[in-house]
Amino acid sequence: MKRDWPLYEVFIRGKRGLNHVHVGSLHAPDDAFAVAHARDVYTRRNEGVSIWVVRADAITASSPDEKDPLFAPSGDKVYRHPTFYEIPADVPHM
Amino acid sequence: MTTTPVEPPEAALQAAFDATVAHHDRIEPRDWMPEGYRKTLIRQIAQHAHSEIIGMQPEGNWISRAPSLRRKAILLAKVQDEAGHGLYLYSAAETLGVSRDELVELLLSGRQKYSSIFNYPTLSYADVGTIGWLVDGAAICNQVPLCRTSYGPYGRAMIRICKEESFHQRQGFELLMTMMRGTGEQRAMVQESVDRFWWPSLMMFGPPDDKSPNSEQSMAWGIKRNSNDELRQKFVDMTVPQAKALGVTLPDPELRWNEERGHHDFGQPDWAELTAVIRGNGPCNAQRMAHRRKAHEDGAWVREAASAFAARNEAARTAAKGLK
Numbered sequence: 528m529k530r531d532w533p534l535y536e537v538f539i540r541g542k543r544g545l546n547h548v549h550v551g552s553l554h555a556p557d558d559a560f561a562v563a564h565a566r567d568v569y570t571r572r573n574e575g576v577s578i579w580v581v582r583a584d585a586i587t588a589s590s591p592d593e594k595d596p597l598f599a600p601s602g603d604k605v606y607r608h609p610t611f612y613e614i615p616a617d618v619p620h621m
Numbered sequence: 622m623t624t625t626p627v628e629p630p631e632a633a634l635q636a637a638f639d640a641t642v643a644h645h646d647r648i649e650p651r652d653w654m655p656e657g658y659r660k661t662l663i664r665q666i667a668q669h670a671h672s673e674i675i676g677m678q679p680e681g682n683w684i685s686r687a688p689s690l691r692r693k694a695i696l697l698a699k700v701q702d703e704a705g706h707g708l709y710l711y712s713a714a715e716t717l718g719v720s721r722d723e724l725v726e727l728l729l730s731g732r733q734k735y736s737s738i739f740n741y742p743t744l745s746y747a748d749v750g751t752i753g754w755l756v757d758g759a760a761i762c763n764q765v766p767l768c769r770t771s772y773g774p775y776g777r778a779m780i781r782i783c784k785e786e787s788f789h790q791r792q793g794f795e796l797l798m799t800m801m802r803g804t805g806e807q808r809a810m811v812q813e814s815v816d817r818f819w820w821p822s823l824m825m826f827g828p829p830d831d832k833s834p835n836s837e838q839s840m841a842w843g844i845k846r847n848s849n850d851e852l853r854q855k856f857v858d859m860t861v862p863q864a865k866a867l868g869v870t871l872p873d874p875e876l877r878w879n880e881e882r883g884h885h886d887f888g889q890p891d892w893a894e895l896t897a898v899i900r901g902n903g904p905c906n907a908q909r910m911a912h913r914r915k916a917h918e919d920g921a922w923v924r925e926a927a928s929a930f931a932a933r934n935e936a937a938r939t940a941a942k943g944l945k
Contacts (some may be wrong), residue, residue: 568709
């Protein structure tokens with residue numbers, strides 16, 4: 528049985544001024560083919576002006592099991608949001 | 622001293638999963654999920670992917686014989702989309718821990734199925750239009766609610782697919798409208814095609830609710846959002862005015878508007894026929910599978926060449942690093 532081609536994650540910049548956004552994944556024998564396949568699979572209707580591909584095994588992700596301890600520290604810091612501060616309604620440009 | 626992280630008990634995991642589904646929130650690949658949920662999704666997504674891949678054949682058959690360059694270009698684009706849809710769905714299935722090679726093997730060995738509609742032949746060029754209008758129309762009815770399915774990667778693939786299916790349905794309807802404005806012979810060709818595809822299109826929604834044992838569990842898991850009969854009714858209600866605009870007759874003597882229900886009444890497809898087609902006895906089952914196996918084998922040298930090219934480049938890069 529042959530080995531699967533490696534899995535690549537595909538990111539597309541929709542237009543200038545926007546971030547590259549993850550759109551899906553595909554298999555390819557190497558990086559250059561991954562870009563070519565990404566064009567065929569994910570940009571058949573002018574969806575992008577730039578493509579990034581990265582091998583899925585090169586991505587380090589946070590663990591879903593540690594979601595609570597990882598994100599809890601920002602949960603109680605409401606003072607990081609502008610709406611935390613009461614400003615009289617008649618003060619302009621705030 | 623090291624401590625191994627304590628796995629939360631299964632009951633707690635199940636409770637977290639149930640809460641996510643109950644809130645209509647999405648389950649993502651690395652979340653805990655019941656084994657049955659994973660298996661059901663793999664089977665459903667893979668079957669859907671296989672359908673897109675096999676679905677290239679009935680229409681691909683007409684690319685070289687479409688009557689104009691415009692129609693050839695449209696049909697080619699449509700068949701390319703089907704390939705793309707298959708790839709989105711295979712990727713979604715793989716996030717559940719099954720490999721692409723396994724999925725391909727499951728199709729080629731016949732252990733997993735594809736939609737029975739693709740086992741019917743495309744005998745006339747009007748079938749290209751009818752498939753777009755009725756078959757893709759039925760597929761859209763099925764697929765729009767799946768954009769909100771509980772499994773994140775599946776829903777995201779469906780959103781992409783639904784955006785593209787709209788082109789498929791509209792090109793089919795426009796093709797049929799053009800033929801209906803043509804000669805008497807062309808109009809007869811459209812009617813004959815609609816007569817053949819109407820009942821198989823209704824079968825695409827699956828057996829009636831009281832004979833669909835897995836539906837209830839799939840709905841409880843948020844994989845399915847509507848029952849087979851609900852979607853079938855919706856499709857009939859949508860299609861009747863379209864048939865009228867087109868000037869064709871839907872071949873069902875029982876089809877009529879029911880004022881009281883606010884829906885159309887309609888006859889039941891021949892469910893014995895659906896069972897027979899699923900079991901492999903449809904008009905084209907053997908041909909579709911033989912063609913797919915041959916295409917896979919004929920493409921082997923391309924995959925091997927690409928792998929060899931990648932391996933040679935990789936070896937050259939490694940050697941160059943060693944020289945530095």
